[in-house]
Amino acid sequence: MKVRHLRGVVAIENQTSGHPWSLRLFESELRQTNSRCFVAMAPHSVVVGFGCLLTTGFETHVTNIAVAPQFQRHGIGQQLLCRLVDESIALGLQEVTLEVRATNASASRLYERFGFVEEGVRPKYYADTGEDAIIMWLRGLLEPEVQARLASLREK
Ligand SMILES: CC(C)(COP(=O)(O)OP(=O)(O)OC[C@H]1O[C@@H](n2cnc3c(N)ncnc32)[C@H](O)[C@@H]1OP(=O)(O)O)[C@@H](O)C(=O)NCCC(=O)NCCS
DSSP: OOGGGHHHHHHHHHHHOSSOOOHHHHHHHHHOTTEEEEEEEEGGGEEEEEEEEEEOSSOEEEEEEEEOGGGTTSSHHHHHHHHHHHHHHHTTOOEEEEEEETTOHHHHHHHHHHTOEEEEEETTOOTTTOOOEEEEEEEOTTSHHHHHHHHHHHHO
16 A cells, blocks of 8 residues: 555545544554555556555454455455455464454454454444454464465465
């Protein structure tokens, strides 16, 4: 993700999030050395999705991922998540975590497909709706079964 992509990124964020990140927040993510953000592009430089990752040095956190509504359910979210997990491996880290709204069935389904499992709940975490956050982890990124699953997800 580069500054030139941010107009498209923010448009998707505003369409898909109940509590959208601002342009300023994305700009600051691009400046952070411990943050990695990626875009999915359609022809003619159209941004159709993005994903952001934060590393603590011990594990990585998927901090945001979204696909433009008209491009959803075409495998773009899956490819973005593959890229974020691959980046975690490239950083030498073996665990990825994220938080998902308890009612966000589509995202939860995507994460479960990768092998993320629920390990905790932050009650009433989301101020806009009072929803719980489900804390999910994908551990052992270098384990053979995790590697095999990732390989098959990259191909699809
Ligand atoms: C979650 C999100 C990024 C998924 O992106 P996507 O490109 O539509 O996902 P994919 O097409 O790669 O789907 C991969 C798998 O995830 C699951 N999935 C994705 N969307 C789903 C839906 N609406 N219902 C059920 N399962 C879904 C399915 O298992 C799907 O595989 P399948 O299509 O072969 O059944 C997208 O729905 C989105 O942007 N949502 C709004 C923002 C958001 O909630 N972000 C997550 C915050 S934690």
